[in-house]
Amino acid sequence: MKFVFLDRDGVINEDSDxxxxxVAEWRPIAGSIEAIAKLSQAGWRIYIVTxxxxxxxxxxxFDGLFAIHDRLQKLCAELGGRIDGIEFAPEHPxxxxxxxxxxxGMLRDLAKRLQIKLDEVFxxxxxxxxxxxxxxxxxRPVLVRTGKGRRTETKHSLEGVPVYDDLAQFGAALLAS
Known part of the structure; x- marks a missing residue:
């Protein structure tokens, strides 16, 4: 079984300060929904961790959050894809x-429930x-340049972390490997 965990805001959809x-404020990043659908169709199990x-x-x-997630899942399904689960931390920082x-914690908890090791999970x-x-x-961390990605790339040490322009580019690279 192959797994990809995705952050949501800035990776799948446009982010906002x-x-x-x-749902009215939620806008997918070009190619992100298609990338999820293609990965899903290729046998990757997709989880959102946000x-x-x-x-x-x-x-x-919570109703507003679930409405956004329903929209995301419906868009993926319309393209023949699937999001296997969505984990979120709702608390104030x-x-x-x-x-x-x-x-x-979210990553470890999800891995425990799925009974998988995280060393092969992107x-x-x-x-x-x-x-x-x-x-x-x-x-296995991966950075995309969408959302806060460009700022993250310039401000932090990312040694050993692959960097892609967006989720679509990451998905295409993963499918080609």
Whole structure:
């Protein structure tokens, strides 16, 4: 079984410093949904692993989050793809548990439930907290330049971390390997 874990905001959809708080604000990055569908069709199991502090900050509720995730899953399904699961950390950063990235809790918890080892799992993110979480959990970090990716690439040491322009480029490279 092959697994890819993805951050959401900045990897799959456009990010915003004002947070993505509704389906109306949620816009997929060009090629991202297609990349998920192609990976899924090729036998990769896809999981979303995302911080969603807009809930902890009171900017949105769980119904709003689930509506966004429903939209994401429907778009993937329309292209013949599938997202196997979505994990999220809703807490405010000031009250973060081990589940909130950069902590590795979500990744480790998901791996435990799936009964897999993380050393063969790619975790694709756009922020340094994604890279840190992947490293701490023993997963294989990947950076995309969308979202906060370009800033992350210039500000942090990414030795050993593959960098792609976007999720579509990563997906194509993975499928070609």
């Amino acid at each position: 004002d947070y993505i708080k509704s 911080n969603q502090s807009a809930i902890g900050r009171g900017y949105m509720d 000031d009250h973060a548990s081990d589940m909130r990235k950069p902590n590795p 975790f694709v993110g756009d922020s340094y907290s994604d890279i840190e979480a992947a490293r701490a959990a023993g997963a």
